[in-house]
Amino acid sequence: MIRGLPEEEFFASGHRACAGCGAPIAIRHILKAAGKNTIVVQATGCMEVVSSPYPQTAWEIPWIHAAFETAASTASGVWRALKMQGRENINVVAFGGDGATYDIGFGAISGAFERGENFLYVCNENGAYMNTGIQRSSATPFGASATTTPAGKKIPGKREFKKPVPFIMAAHGAPYVATATVADPNDIFNKAKKGLETKGPCYLEVFSPCPTGWHSDSAKSIEIARLAVETRIYPLFEIINGRVKITRDVPEPKPVEEYLKTQGRFKHLGSEDIKTIQQRVNETWEKLKKMEESGCKY
Amino acid sequence: MTEMVVEASMALALGAKLCRPKVIPMYPITPQTHIVERLADFINNGEMEAEMIHVESEHSALAAFIGSEAAGVRTYTATSSQGLALMYEILPIVSGNRMPGVMSVANRALSAPINIWNDHSDAVSARDQGWIQLFVESTQEAIDTTIQLYKICENHEVLLPGMVCIDGFTLSHVCERAIVPEQEAVDEFLPEYKPKIMLDPEKPVSIGPIAFPDSFMEFKKQQQEAMEKALPLIGKVHDEFAKKFGRSYGNGLLEQYRMDDAEYALIGMGTLTGTARVAVDEMRKEGKKVGLIKLKSLRPFPKEELIKATEKLQGLAVIDRHFSLGFEGPLYTDTRSALYGKGIRIKNFIAGLGGRDIDIKRLKKALNDTINGKEGGWLL
Numbered sequence A: 001m002i003r004g005l006p007e008e009e010f011f012a013s014g015h016r017a018c019a020g021c022g023a024p025i026a027i028r029h030i031l032k033a034a035g036k037n038t039i040v041v042q043a044t045g046c047m048e049v050v051s052s053p054y055p056q057t058a059w060e061i062p063w064i065h066a067a068f069e070t071a072a073s074t075a076s077g078v079w080r081a082l083k084m085q086g087r088e089n090i091n092v093v094a095f096g097g098d099g100a101t102y103d104i105g106f107g108a109i110s111g112a113f114e115r116g117e118n119f120l121y122v123c124n125e126n127g128a129y130m131n132t133g134i135q136r137s138s139a140t141p142f143g144a145s146a147t148t149t150p151a152g153k154k155i156p157g158k159r160e161f162k163k164p165v166p167f168i169m170a171a172h173g174a175p176y177v178a179t180a181t182v183a184d185p186n187d188i189f190n191k192a193k194k195g196l197e198t199k200g201p202c203y204l205e206v207f208s209p210c211p212t213g214w215h216s217d218s219a220k221s222i223e224i225a226r227l228a229v230e231t232r233i234y235p236l237f238e239i240i241n242g243r244v245k246i247t248r249d250v251p252e253p254k255p256v257e258e259y260l261k262t263q264g265r266f267k268h269l270g271s272e273d274i275k276t277i278q279q280r281v282n283e284t285w286e287k288l289k290k291m292e293e294s295g296c297k298y
Numbered sequence B: 001m002t003e004m005v006v007e008a009s010m011a012l013a014l015g016a017k018l019c020r021p022k023v024i025p026m027y028p029i030t031p032q033t034h035i036v037e038r039l040a041d042f043i044n045n046g047e048m049e050a051e052m053i054h055v056e057s058e059h060s061a062l063a064a065f066i067g068s069e070a071a072g073v074r075t076y077t078a079t080s081s082q083g084l085a086l087m088y089e090i091l092p093i094v095s096g097n098r099m100p101g102v103m104s105v106a107n108r109a110l111s112a113p114i115n116i117w118n119d120h121s122d123a124v125s126a127r128d129q130g131w132i133q134l135f136v137e138s139t140q141e142a143i144d145t146t147i148q149l150y151k152i153c154e155n156h157e158v159l160l161p162g163m164v165c166i167d168g169f170t171l172s173h174v175c176e177r178a179i180v181p182e183q184e185a186v187d188e189f190l191p192e193y194k195p196k197i198m199l200d201p202e203k204p205v206s207i208g209p210i211a212f213p214d215s216f217m218e219f220k221k222q223q224q225e226a227m228e229k230a231l232p233l234i235g236k237v238h239d240e241f242a243k244k245f246g247r248s249y250g251n252g253l254l255e256q257y258r259m260d261d262a263e264y265a266l267i268g269m270g271t272l273t274g275t276a277r278v279a280v281d282e283m284r285k286e287g288k289k290v291g292l293i294k295l296k297s298l299r300p301f302p303k304e305e306l307i308k309a310t311e312k313l314q315g316l317a318v319i320d321r322h323f324s325l326g327f328e329g330p331l332y333t334d335t336r337s338a339l340y341g342k343g344i345r346i347k348n349f350i351a352g353l354g355g356r357d358i359d360i361k362r363l364k365k366a367l368n369d370t371i372n373g374k375e376g377g378w379l380l
């Protein structure tokens, strides 16, 4: 319980997520922001599997799951039906993992945002296809060892950088885009609220540690998420009607190494790769700052 | 009641409109395009109260279809060929979650080679995914079947999705005389959709859970039980419709033509049965006791009705507009299985793939070969 946030829970305890999983924290606080009058549409992935083992369910509000790549398209159908029924007062929240969002469902999300459907799309970004055993996604960070980009003798983990999906969603003309981490539930709550109060398709991404996939200490998920912000690995910002606003400045960033060393998926990395990561982090941050300062619109 | 000469696609759009679907997610593909274009006209001209979702793919069309059905409104879509193939992943999710919407399929060959013309490979390949599949012969039957199918699918004992299969081009783009029923009469016949469960914050439900090996088979068995209940209901709704609107199509499941004293018969689906009627007439003039069975309901399959219809037959020529590569025509497989042990000579003819004409000559050859004890084959 966090002081100042609603007490009522819509995602029940007793779900089957691993110890230290970030996703339930994200879901709980987004649903606190959304309240009872909400319909959730979920993509296939860890959160669907752990929350809905028939005949049990962790969802205390109406919930539907269709397929892996369909959260945005099914949510579109839900929203249009609500519109026809005069039930537009109901919130529609679509949840997908990074695989569902960055990769397989991306076309459907792009379509829904282009059409201006009225829902909040939430990506639980844990940096791999965790449900199927930690395979690489296009959100997997550079250098990370995943089961399909293993740290081998010849190729030491993933060689590509993450796809910048929040910016791509802003480029669609989304009125509200934001990033958050599970280290700050208040921030999740506030950003979800803004996304829900803004008409049109909004995108919220929550950075969410996965101890099973990251080979990290399950007691340290919150610390690791905080470190991701403090090292500028995961910048926190909003893009409101195309204007970037950094919501948590990091004037004195810690070196990325401090973050990388908390997780087994990076333990093979040599100094060259760590340098590459640090460089990329610096560049991304600079770009973000410039966007914020210039006030130019996406 | 309006009588008009109209392209089947337009008629089908009118038929769909009469059912008052509230959401229409759709993605265009030849030869389905004219149906959704007409629906877009109706909506944009204020003649129809519905939301069209201009999705970016057929996959999303069917995923949106689930969402809107689950939120409690009658939903319609239409597709063909590659579009249906792209929907394939979602077909069993619609039926498994018991969403009773209707989709028109303007049947077209599956690529490759790419081909826009008619055969049944798209719908028949999707046969096992829990959708009621009704194949129609004419524009009028397409309209009437759409109206009936919503009523069948939405019955709380059934709750299954359904496809109305119309032959691409040979029906979809053909102009025919058709009677468009009055809205009032259709409203009486097909009341507003009342979902059994829906996404409602006042009564929260979870739809689409993960089922483990200890419960999965029960879900599937219930779907089969729903199919078994759908079978007589298709006939019942058909009869009700006939009584109210004065038009009927056999018993709603299959239709017989000159079968009373027939010794040999053709069986097939869709527009080829129109040509087959002429082939039968010509052979009757030659003194041959032949008839036709038009199979309308591929799923659920009317086994008992077929046994009854073929009781007096010596031979049956099955015309398949699709081929299960590596084996035989799927309609042949189904027919032989249904008539196993009945002592009827059954031959398989593959015809009309990718829009190849199925003419009177070919159909007469199929019947004559069956009469003469020859083997079936490809009617190239």
Ligand SMILES: Cc1ncc(C[n+]2csc(CCOP(=O)(O)OP(=O)(O)O)c2C)c(N)n1
Binding pocket: A044, A045, A046, A047, A068, A069, A096, A097, A098, A099, A100, A101, A124, A126, A128, A129, A130, A131, A132, A137, B089
């Ligand atoms: C069409 C399809 N392809 C593949 C899968 C297998 N699959 C299920 S969940 C999943 C990965 C989910 O990853 P993500 O979206 O990141 O969610 P996470 O489990 O990490 O929370 C995969 C590959 C599937 N269910 N459907």
Ligand SMILES: [Mg+2]
Binding pocket: A097, A098, A099, A124, A125, A126, A127, A128, A129, A130
């Ligand atoms: Mg993931």
